Amino acid sequence: MNASSSTADIHYGEYDADGIRVEHFTAASKPDAARQTPLICVHGGCHASWCWQEHAAVYAAAGYDVHVLNWRGRNGSTALADADLARMSIADVAEDIGRVARRFDVRPVIVAHSMGGLAAQLYASAHDVSALALLTPVVPSNVGAQQIPLPIEDMDSQWGPPPAEVARQLFFQGLDDAQAAHFQSLLVPESPRRVYEATRWTLAVDAAKLTMPILIVSGALDGLTPPETGAALAKLYGATYRLEPEHGHNVLLGSGATRIAGDVVAWIGDQLSR
Template sequence: MVHGGCHGAWQWEHLQTWFAERGWDSIAIDWLSHGDSARLEHGEWLCRDITAVQHEIEIACTAAAELGQGAPIVMGHSMGGLATLAYAASTARELAGIVLLTPVVPEKFGGAAIELEVDADAPWGPPPPEVARQLFYSGVDEATAAACYERLQPESPAAVWQATRWTAEVDISAVRAPALVVAAEADLLVPADYVLSLADGLGAEQILLPGVGHGVTLDPGWPQLAERIETWLSKA
Protein backbone atom coordinates (compact mmCIF):
# COMPACT_ATOMS: atom_id res chain seq x y z
CA MET A 1 0.00 0.00 0.00
CA VAL A 2 1.61 3.22 -1.25
CA HIS A 3 0.51 6.51 0.30
CA GLY A 4 0.02 9.87 -1.37
CA GLY A 5 1.81 13.19 -1.05
CA CYS A 6 1.99 14.85 2.39
CA HIS A 7 0.68 11.59 3.87
CA GLY A 8 2.25 8.43 5.24
CA ALA A 9 1.49 4.77 5.86
CA TRP A 10 -1.08 5.93 8.42
CA GLN A 11 -3.57 6.76 5.69
CA TRP A 12 -4.07 3.02 5.11
CA GLU A 13 -5.10 2.18 8.69
CA HIS A 14 -8.78 1.65 7.83
CA LEU A 15 -8.19 -0.44 4.73
CA GLN A 16 -5.27 -2.36 6.17
CA THR A 17 -7.33 -3.42 9.19
CA TRP A 18 -10.34 -4.28 7.04
CA PHE A 19 -8.30 -6.49 4.72
CA ALA A 20 -6.42 -8.12 7.62
CA GLU A 21 -9.71 -9.14 9.19
CA ARG A 22 -10.49 -10.97 5.94
CA GLY A 23 -7.21 -12.82 5.72
CA TRP A 24 -5.15 -10.47 3.56
CA ASP A 25 -1.55 -9.76 4.53
CA SER A 26 -0.34 -6.26 3.67
CA ILE A 27 2.56 -3.87 3.98
CA ALA A 28 1.85 -0.12 4.13
CA ILE A 29 5.04 1.75 3.33
CA ASP A 30 6.34 5.17 4.25
CA TRP A 31 8.22 6.82 1.40
CA LEU A 32 11.76 7.87 2.19
CA SER A 33 11.72 11.09 4.24
CA HIS A 34 8.15 10.28 5.34
CA GLY A 35 6.86 8.74 8.54
CA ASP A 36 9.26 6.18 10.01
CA SER A 37 11.43 5.74 6.90
CA ALA A 38 15.02 6.91 6.54
CA ARG A 39 15.66 10.57 5.79
CA LEU A 40 17.22 11.67 2.53
CA GLU A 41 19.69 14.54 2.38
CA HIS A 42 17.59 17.72 2.17
CA GLY A 43 18.66 18.74 -1.32
CA GLU A 44 18.10 15.23 -2.66
CA TRP A 45 14.62 15.18 -1.14
CA LEU A 46 13.69 18.55 -2.67
CA CYS A 47 14.53 17.16 -6.12
CA ARG A 48 12.87 13.77 -5.64
CA ASP A 49 9.87 13.18 -7.88
CA ILE A 50 7.03 10.71 -7.52
CA THR A 51 8.33 8.01 -9.83
CA ALA A 52 11.43 7.61 -7.62
CA VAL A 53 9.15 5.94 -5.04
CA GLN A 54 9.46 2.79 -7.15
CA HIS A 55 12.52 2.18 -4.97
CA GLU A 56 10.43 1.81 -1.81
CA ILE A 57 7.81 -0.28 -3.61
CA GLU A 58 10.47 -2.75 -4.69
CA ILE A 59 11.73 -3.06 -1.11
CA ALA A 60 8.20 -3.87 0.06
CA CYS A 61 7.59 -6.35 -2.76
CA THR A 62 10.87 -8.09 -1.97
CA ALA A 63 9.82 -8.37 1.67
CA ALA A 64 6.46 -9.80 0.62
CA ALA A 65 8.14 -12.33 -1.66
CA GLU A 66 10.35 -13.49 1.22
CA LEU A 67 7.17 -14.37 3.13
CA GLY A 68 6.24 -16.76 0.34
CA GLN A 69 2.86 -15.21 -0.34
CA GLY A 70 3.07 -15.33 -4.14
CA ALA A 71 2.93 -12.44 -6.58
CA PRO A 72 2.08 -9.19 -4.77
CA ILE A 73 -0.72 -6.73 -5.43
CA VAL A 74 0.38 -3.10 -5.29
CA MET A 75 -2.21 -0.52 -4.25
CA GLY A 76 -1.45 3.20 -4.48
CA HIS A 77 -3.33 6.41 -3.76
CA SER A 78 -2.82 9.78 -5.46
CA MET A 79 0.94 10.32 -5.94
CA GLY A 80 1.33 6.75 -4.70
CA GLY A 81 -0.92 5.66 -7.54
CA LEU A 82 1.45 7.20 -10.09
CA ALA A 83 4.42 5.58 -8.33
CA THR A 84 2.58 2.24 -8.46
CA LEU A 85 1.85 2.67 -12.16
CA ALA A 86 5.48 3.56 -12.92
CA TYR A 87 6.64 0.54 -10.94
CA ALA A 88 4.27 -1.80 -12.76
CA ALA A 89 5.51 -0.45 -16.09
CA SER A 90 9.19 -1.03 -15.30
CA THR A 91 9.51 -4.03 -12.98
CA ALA A 92 10.44 -7.50 -14.14
CA ARG A 93 8.60 -8.84 -11.10
CA GLU A 94 5.29 -10.62 -11.62
CA LEU A 95 2.45 -8.66 -10.03
CA ALA A 96 -0.93 -10.19 -9.32
CA GLY A 97 -2.57 -6.82 -9.84
CA ILE A 98 -2.41 -3.09 -9.25
CA VAL A 99 -5.08 -0.90 -7.67
CA LEU A 100 -4.88 2.82 -8.44
CA LEU A 101 -7.00 5.04 -6.18
CA THR A 102 -7.51 8.57 -7.56
CA PRO A 103 -4.00 8.36 -9.03
CA VAL A 104 -1.93 11.23 -10.33
CA VAL A 105 -1.85 10.54 -14.06
CA PRO A 106 1.02 10.58 -16.56
CA GLU A 107 1.49 13.46 -18.98
CA LYS A 108 -0.53 11.78 -21.75
CA PHE A 109 -3.67 11.72 -19.61
CA GLY A 110 -3.40 15.08 -17.86
CA GLY A 111 -4.91 18.38 -18.86
CA ALA A 112 -4.77 21.93 -17.57
CA ALA A 113 -2.24 22.56 -14.83
CA ILE A 114 -3.42 22.83 -11.23
CA GLU A 115 -2.03 26.21 -10.33
CA LEU A 116 -0.66 25.48 -6.87
CA GLU A 117 2.34 27.68 -6.08
CA VAL A 118 5.48 25.57 -5.91
CA ASP A 119 8.95 26.80 -4.93
CA ALA A 120 11.58 24.34 -6.15
CA ASP A 121 13.91 25.33 -3.32
CA ALA A 122 11.49 24.82 -0.42
CA PRO A 123 9.23 22.06 0.91
CA TRP A 124 5.59 22.37 -0.12
CA GLY A 125 2.83 22.49 2.49
CA PRO A 126 0.99 21.16 4.23
CA PRO A 127 -1.59 23.75 3.22
CA PRO A 128 -3.76 25.48 5.84
CA PRO A 129 -6.18 23.12 7.66
CA GLU A 130 -9.34 24.01 5.73
CA VAL A 131 -7.55 23.81 2.38
CA ALA A 132 -6.03 20.47 3.36
CA ARG A 133 -9.47 19.20 4.31
CA GLN A 134 -10.93 20.12 0.92
CA LEU A 135 -8.01 18.59 -0.96
CA PHE A 136 -7.29 15.46 1.05
CA TYR A 137 -10.26 14.36 3.19
CA SER A 138 -13.28 16.45 2.30
CA GLY A 139 -15.85 13.90 3.49
CA VAL A 140 -14.75 13.56 7.11
CA ASP A 141 -16.07 15.32 10.23
CA GLU A 142 -14.20 18.16 11.91
CA ALA A 143 -12.59 16.02 14.61
CA THR A 144 -11.28 13.52 12.07
CA ALA A 145 -10.04 16.34 9.85
CA ALA A 146 -8.12 17.84 12.76
CA ALA A 147 -6.56 14.46 13.60
CA CYS A 148 -5.55 13.91 9.98
CA TYR A 149 -4.05 17.35 9.72
CA GLU A 150 -1.77 16.67 12.65
CA ARG A 151 -0.28 13.78 10.70
CA LEU A 152 0.35 15.59 7.41
CA GLN A 153 3.89 16.58 6.50
CA PRO A 154 5.56 18.84 3.92
CA GLU A 155 6.17 17.36 0.50
CA SER A 156 8.98 17.48 -2.04
CA PRO A 157 8.35 20.39 -4.43
CA ALA A 158 9.50 18.20 -7.31
CA ALA A 159 6.78 15.69 -6.50
CA VAL A 160 4.14 18.41 -6.17
CA TRP A 161 5.17 19.94 -9.49
CA GLN A 162 4.95 16.56 -11.21
CA ALA A 163 1.51 15.98 -9.70
CA THR A 164 0.05 19.35 -10.64
CA ARG A 165 1.63 19.86 -14.08
CA TRP A 166 1.27 16.24 -15.26
CA THR A 167 4.92 15.90 -16.29
CA ALA A 168 5.49 12.19 -15.59
CA GLU A 169 6.18 9.95 -18.56
CA VAL A 170 5.11 6.34 -18.08
CA ASP A 171 4.85 3.73 -20.82
CA ILE A 172 1.57 2.18 -19.78
CA SER A 173 1.79 -0.34 -22.62
CA ALA A 174 4.50 -2.03 -20.53
CA VAL A 175 2.09 -2.70 -17.64
CA ARG A 176 1.41 -6.45 -17.62
CA ALA A 177 -0.59 -6.75 -14.41
CA PRO A 178 -4.39 -6.51 -14.33
CA ALA A 179 -5.50 -3.14 -13.01
CA LEU A 180 -8.39 -1.60 -11.10
CA VAL A 181 -8.66 2.19 -11.29
CA VAL A 182 -10.84 4.26 -8.94
CA ALA A 183 -11.90 7.82 -9.77
CA ALA A 184 -13.77 10.24 -7.50
CA GLU A 185 -16.44 12.52 -8.93
CA ALA A 186 -15.64 15.48 -6.64
CA ASP A 187 -11.84 15.15 -6.82
CA LEU A 188 -10.20 18.60 -6.80
CA LEU A 189 -6.69 17.30 -7.39
CA VAL A 190 -7.02 14.69 -10.14
CA PRO A 191 -10.20 15.22 -12.17
CA ALA A 192 -12.21 12.05 -12.59
CA ASP A 193 -12.15 12.24 -16.38
CA TYR A 194 -8.32 12.17 -16.34
CA VAL A 195 -8.37 9.08 -14.14
CA LEU A 196 -10.98 7.32 -16.27
CA SER A 197 -8.98 8.14 -19.39
CA LEU A 198 -5.99 6.41 -17.82
CA ALA A 199 -8.20 3.44 -16.96
CA ASP A 200 -9.31 3.21 -20.58
CA GLY A 201 -5.69 3.35 -21.72
CA LEU A 202 -4.79 0.50 -19.40
CA GLY A 203 -7.84 -1.55 -20.33
CA ALA A 204 -8.54 -1.57 -16.59
CA GLU A 205 -11.69 -2.20 -14.65
CA GLN A 206 -12.86 1.15 -13.33
CA ILE A 207 -14.96 2.54 -10.51
CA LEU A 208 -16.34 6.08 -10.33
CA LEU A 209 -17.33 7.13 -6.81
CA PRO A 210 -20.19 9.67 -6.97
CA GLY A 211 -19.92 12.75 -4.76
CA VAL A 212 -16.60 11.68 -3.24
CA GLY A 213 -13.40 13.76 -3.05
CA HIS A 214 -9.78 12.84 -3.57
CA GLY A 215 -9.12 11.19 -0.19
CA VAL A 216 -10.92 7.92 -0.78
CA THR A 217 -8.94 5.96 1.84
CA LEU A 218 -10.16 8.34 4.56
CA ASP A 219 -13.64 9.17 3.27
CA PRO A 220 -16.49 7.66 5.36
CA GLY A 221 -17.40 5.48 2.38
CA TRP A 222 -14.14 3.54 2.59
CA PRO A 223 -15.81 0.26 3.75
CA GLN A 224 -17.90 0.12 0.58
CA LEU A 225 -14.81 0.87 -1.48
CA ALA A 226 -12.90 -1.90 0.31
CA GLU A 227 -15.66 -4.37 -0.55
CA ARG A 228 -15.51 -3.41 -4.21
CA ILE A 229 -11.73 -3.72 -4.25
CA GLU A 230 -11.88 -7.17 -2.65
CA THR A 231 -14.51 -8.29 -5.15
CA TRP A 232 -12.16 -7.29 -7.95
CA LEU A 233 -9.14 -8.89 -6.28
CA SER A 234 -11.00 -12.19 -6.04
CA LYS A 235 -11.31 -12.15 -9.83
CA ALA A 236 -7.90 -10.69 -10.78
Protein backbone atom coordinates in the same frame (compact mmCIF):
# COMPACT_ATOMS: atom_id res chain seq x y z
CA MET B 1 -11.08 -14.65 -0.07
CA ASN B 2 -13.48 -14.20 2.84
CA ALA B 3 -14.12 -10.46 2.97
CA SER B 4 -16.61 -10.92 5.81
CA SER B 5 -13.94 -11.80 8.42
CA SER B 6 -13.84 -9.47 11.43
CA THR B 7 -11.37 -6.61 11.19
CA ALA B 8 -11.05 -6.78 14.99
CA ASP B 9 -9.07 -10.02 14.75
CA ILE B 10 -6.03 -8.56 12.99
CA HIS B 11 -2.38 -9.10 13.88
CA TYR B 12 -0.18 -6.02 13.58
CA GLY B 13 3.59 -5.76 13.30
CA GLU B 14 6.35 -3.60 11.87
CA TYR B 15 9.64 -4.23 10.08
CA ASP B 16 12.36 -2.44 8.15
CA ALA B 17 12.82 -3.16 4.45
CA ASP B 18 16.18 -1.63 3.53
CA GLY B 19 15.33 1.68 5.18
CA ILE B 20 11.59 1.58 4.52
CA ARG B 21 9.41 1.28 7.62
CA VAL B 22 6.57 -1.11 6.86
CA GLU B 23 3.44 -1.79 8.89
CA HIS B 24 2.29 -5.40 8.55
CA PHE B 25 -1.33 -6.54 8.91
CA THR B 26 -2.48 -10.16 8.88
CA ALA B 27 -5.59 -12.01 10.02
CA ALA B 28 -5.26 -14.28 13.05
CA SER B 29 -6.51 -17.18 10.96
CA LYS B 30 -6.46 -17.37 7.19
CA PRO B 31 -6.13 -20.04 4.48
CA ASP B 32 -2.60 -20.98 3.49
CA ALA B 33 -3.22 -19.91 -0.10
CA ALA B 34 -3.79 -16.32 1.02
CA ARG B 35 -0.28 -16.18 2.47
CA GLN B 36 1.09 -16.50 -1.05
CA THR B 37 -0.27 -13.10 -2.15
CA PRO B 38 1.36 -10.10 -0.48
CA LEU B 39 -0.52 -6.86 -0.87
CA ILE B 40 1.55 -3.65 -0.80
CA CYS B 41 -0.18 -0.35 0.07
CA VAL B 42 1.44 2.88 -1.15
CA HIS B 43 0.34 6.23 0.29
CA GLY B 44 0.30 9.59 -1.47
CA GLY B 45 1.97 12.97 -1.10
CA CYS B 46 2.12 14.61 2.36
CA HIS B 47 0.69 11.38 3.80
CA ALA B 48 2.19 8.28 5.43
CA SER B 49 1.05 4.80 6.42
CA TRP B 50 -1.58 6.13 8.86
CA CYS B 51 -3.99 6.79 5.99
CA TRP B 52 -4.30 3.04 5.29
CA GLN B 53 -5.54 1.93 8.72
CA GLU B 54 -9.14 1.24 7.70
CA HIS B 55 -8.32 -0.26 4.31
CA ALA B 56 -5.44 -2.40 5.59
CA ALA B 57 -7.63 -4.01 8.24
CA VAL B 58 -10.25 -4.92 5.63
CA TYR B 59 -7.61 -6.34 3.28
CA ALA B 60 -6.07 -8.42 6.06
CA ALA B 61 -9.47 -9.69 7.22
CA ALA B 62 -10.02 -10.91 3.66
CA GLY B 63 -6.94 -13.09 4.01
CA TYR B 64 -4.19 -11.00 2.47
CA ASP B 65 -0.69 -10.46 3.80
CA VAL B 66 -0.77 -6.64 3.91
CA HIS B 67 2.36 -4.47 3.87
CA VAL B 68 1.87 -0.70 4.27
CA LEU B 69 5.03 1.23 3.48
CA ASN B 70 6.26 4.72 4.35
CA TRP B 71 8.23 6.65 1.75
CA ARG B 72 11.80 7.56 2.60
CA GLY B 73 12.00 10.66 4.77
CA ARG B 74 8.86 10.11 6.86
CA ASN B 75 7.24 8.15 9.65
CA GLY B 76 10.23 6.03 10.63
CA SER B 77 11.73 5.34 7.21
CA THR B 78 15.26 6.52 6.36
CA ALA B 79 15.54 10.21 7.19
CA LEU B 80 16.20 12.78 4.45
CA ALA B 81 17.76 16.21 4.74
CA ASP B 82 15.48 19.03 3.60
CA ALA B 83 17.56 19.58 0.46
CA ASP B 84 17.40 15.89 -0.44
CA LEU B 85 13.63 15.82 0.10
CA ALA B 86 13.22 18.81 -2.23
CA ARG B 87 14.91 16.90 -5.05
CA MET B 88 12.82 13.75 -4.66
CA SER B 89 10.67 12.66 -7.61
CA ILE B 90 7.55 10.51 -7.61
CA ALA B 91 9.70 8.09 -9.60
CA ASP B 92 11.86 7.63 -6.48
CA VAL B 93 8.87 6.11 -4.71
CA ALA B 94 9.01 3.24 -7.22
CA GLU B 95 12.35 2.36 -5.62
CA ASP B 96 10.69 2.43 -2.18
CA ILE B 97 8.08 -0.01 -3.47
CA GLY B 98 10.85 -2.22 -4.83
CA ARG B 99 12.60 -2.37 -1.45
CA VAL B 100 9.47 -4.01 -0.05
CA ALA B 101 8.46 -6.08 -3.09
CA ARG B 102 11.80 -7.82 -3.48
CA ARG B 103 11.26 -9.55 -0.13
CA PHE B 104 8.64 -11.76 -1.74
CA ASP B 105 8.94 -14.81 -3.97
CA VAL B 106 5.57 -14.20 -5.62
CA ARG B 107 4.18 -11.25 -7.56
CA PRO B 108 2.52 -8.77 -5.19
CA VAL B 109 -0.72 -6.90 -5.59
CA ILE B 110 -0.18 -3.15 -5.29
CA VAL B 111 -2.88 -0.82 -3.99
CA ALA B 112 -1.84 2.82 -4.24
CA HIS B 113 -3.28 6.27 -3.61
CA SER B 114 -2.71 9.64 -5.28
CA MET B 115 1.02 10.29 -5.99
CA GLY B 116 1.63 6.73 -4.85
CA GLY B 117 -0.65 5.65 -7.70
CA LEU B 118 1.71 7.11 -10.28
CA ALA B 119 4.71 5.57 -8.50
CA ALA B 120 2.91 2.21 -8.62
CA GLN B 121 2.33 2.60 -12.36
CA LEU B 122 6.03 3.30 -12.87
CA TYR B 123 6.98 0.31 -10.74
CA ALA B 124 4.51 -2.01 -12.50
CA SER B 125 5.81 -0.98 -15.92
CA ALA B 126 9.18 -2.52 -15.02
CA HIS B 127 8.32 -5.36 -12.62
CA ASP B 128 5.91 -8.29 -12.36
CA VAL B 129 2.75 -7.37 -10.47
CA SER B 130 -0.33 -9.57 -10.02
CA ALA B 131 -2.82 -6.70 -10.00
CA LEU B 132 -2.86 -2.95 -9.59
CA ALA B 133 -5.57 -0.99 -7.74
CA LEU B 134 -5.17 2.77 -8.17
CA LEU B 135 -7.25 4.97 -5.88
CA THR B 136 -7.64 8.58 -7.11
CA PRO B 137 -4.23 8.26 -8.79
CA VAL B 138 -1.96 10.89 -10.23
CA VAL B 139 -1.77 10.17 -13.95
CA PRO B 140 1.16 10.13 -16.39
CA SER B 141 1.79 12.78 -19.03
CA ASN B 142 0.55 10.51 -21.81
CA VAL B 143 -3.03 10.87 -20.53
CA GLY B 144 -2.98 14.52 -21.64
CA ALA B 145 -4.91 15.78 -18.60
CA GLN B 146 -5.43 19.46 -17.91
CA GLN B 147 -2.79 20.86 -15.57
CA ILE B 148 -3.66 22.00 -12.04
CA PRO B 149 -1.86 25.28 -11.20
CA LEU B 150 -1.23 24.50 -7.54
CA PRO B 151 1.16 27.19 -6.22
CA ILE B 152 4.78 26.11 -5.62
CA GLU B 153 6.81 29.02 -4.32
CA ASP B 154 10.29 27.50 -4.06
CA MET B 155 11.53 24.42 -5.91
CA ASP B 156 14.51 24.18 -3.53
CA SER B 157 12.52 24.06 -0.28
CA GLN B 158 10.00 21.57 1.06
CA TRP B 159 6.34 22.15 0.18
CA GLY B 160 3.70 22.31 2.91
CA PRO B 161 2.11 20.66 4.63
CA PRO B 162 -0.80 22.85 3.57
CA PRO B 163 -2.86 24.72 6.19
CA ALA B 164 -6.19 23.33 7.28
CA GLU B 165 -8.46 25.01 4.73
CA VAL B 166 -6.15 24.24 1.81
CA ALA B 167 -5.67 20.65 2.97
CA ARG B 168 -9.41 20.19 3.13
CA GLN B 169 -9.85 21.46 -0.42
CA LEU B 170 -7.04 19.24 -1.72
CA PHE B 171 -7.40 16.03 0.26
CA PHE B 172 -10.39 15.87 2.58
CA GLN B 173 -13.53 16.68 0.61
CA GLY B 174 -16.48 14.83 2.09
CA LEU B 175 -15.01 14.59 5.61
CA ASP B 176 -16.54 16.41 8.56
CA ASP B 177 -14.72 19.22 10.39
CA ALA B 178 -13.30 17.02 13.14
CA GLN B 179 -12.05 14.38 10.73
CA ALA B 180 -10.45 16.95 8.42
CA ALA B 181 -8.71 18.68 11.33
CA HIS B 182 -7.38 15.40 12.71
CA PHE B 183 -5.96 14.16 9.43
CA GLN B 184 -4.52 17.58 8.54
CA SER B 185 -2.50 17.41 11.76
CA LEU B 186 -0.84 14.22 10.49
CA LEU B 187 0.31 15.64 7.14
CA VAL B 188 4.04 16.07 6.49
CA PRO B 189 6.09 18.31 4.16
CA GLU B 190 6.48 17.16 0.57
CA SER B 191 8.99 17.53 -2.22
CA PRO B 192 8.11 20.52 -4.45
CA ARG B 193 9.33 18.48 -7.39
CA ARG B 194 6.76 15.80 -6.61
CA VAL B 195 4.02 18.39 -6.22
CA TYR B 196 4.95 19.82 -9.63
CA GLU B 197 5.00 16.35 -11.25
CA ALA B 198 1.62 15.52 -9.70
CA THR B 199 -0.16 18.68 -10.83
CA ARG B 200 1.51 19.34 -14.18
CA TRP B 201 1.53 15.63 -15.14
CA THR B 202 5.17 15.56 -16.26
CA LEU B 203 6.08 11.86 -15.90
CA ALA B 204 5.30 9.33 -18.63
CA VAL B 205 4.48 5.63 -18.24
CA ASP B 206 4.80 3.04 -21.00
CA ALA B 207 1.18 1.90 -21.11
CA ALA B 208 2.03 -1.12 -23.27
CA LYS B 209 3.94 -2.62 -20.32
CA LEU B 210 1.00 -2.52 -17.92
CA THR B 211 -0.69 -5.77 -18.86
CA MET B 212 -1.87 -6.85 -15.40
CA PRO B 213 -5.48 -6.34 -14.24
CA ILE B 214 -5.96 -2.70 -13.20
CA LEU B 215 -8.70 -1.03 -11.17
CA ILE B 216 -9.04 2.77 -11.04
CA VAL B 217 -11.26 4.48 -8.47
CA SER B 218 -12.15 8.18 -8.66
CA GLY B 219 -14.01 10.45 -6.24
CA ALA B 220 -16.68 12.66 -7.79
CA LEU B 221 -15.75 15.53 -5.43
CA ASP B 222 -12.04 15.31 -6.21
CA GLY B 223 -10.45 18.45 -7.64
CA LEU B 224 -6.86 17.24 -7.38
CA THR B 225 -7.20 14.13 -9.57
CA PRO B 226 -10.62 14.80 -11.13
CA PRO B 227 -12.94 11.98 -12.23
CA GLU B 228 -12.43 12.76 -15.90
CA THR B 229 -8.69 12.28 -15.39
CA GLY B 230 -9.22 8.89 -13.76
CA ALA B 231 -11.58 7.87 -16.56
CA ALA B 232 -8.99 8.87 -19.16
CA LEU B 233 -6.37 6.78 -17.37
CA ALA B 234 -8.72 3.81 -17.32
CA LYS B 235 -9.23 4.21 -21.06
CA LEU B 236 -5.46 4.34 -21.64
CA TYR B 237 -4.93 1.05 -19.80
CA GLY B 238 -8.20 -0.69 -20.62
CA ALA B 239 -8.78 -0.80 -16.87
CA THR B 240 -11.87 -1.28 -14.74
CA TYR B 241 -13.17 2.14 -13.68
CA ARG B 242 -15.34 3.02 -10.68
CA LEU B 243 -16.64 6.39 -9.53
CA GLU B 244 -17.43 7.11 -5.87
CA PRO B 245 -20.12 9.84 -5.98
CA GLU B 246 -19.86 10.94 -2.33
CA HIS B 247 -16.07 11.00 -1.99
CA GLY B 248 -13.29 13.38 -2.88
CA HIS B 249 -9.58 12.74 -3.21
CA ASN B 250 -9.11 10.61 -0.12
CA VAL B 251 -11.22 7.49 -0.49
CA LEU B 252 -9.17 5.87 2.29
CA LEU B 253 -10.76 7.92 5.08
CA GLY B 254 -14.11 8.84 6.57
CA SER B 255 -17.58 7.48 6.01
CA GLY B 256 -17.65 4.81 3.35
CA ALA B 257 -13.93 3.98 3.52
CA THR B 258 -14.55 0.48 4.88
CA ARG B 259 -17.12 -0.23 2.18
CA ILE B 260 -14.75 1.02 -0.55
CA ALA B 261 -12.00 -1.18 0.89
CA GLY B 262 -14.35 -4.14 0.67
CA ASP B 263 -15.11 -3.36 -2.96
CA VAL B 264 -11.40 -3.11 -3.75
CA VAL B 265 -10.56 -6.39 -2.06
CA ALA B 266 -13.45 -8.13 -3.80
CA TRP B 267 -12.12 -6.93 -7.16
CA ILE B 268 -8.63 -8.19 -6.26
CA GLY B 269 -10.04 -11.57 -5.30
CA ASP B 270 -11.90 -11.84 -8.60
CA GLN B 271 -8.71 -11.10 -10.56
CA LEU B 272 -6.54 -13.56 -8.66
CA SER B 273 -9.09 -16.35 -8.98
CA ARG B 274 -9.06 -16.21 -12.78
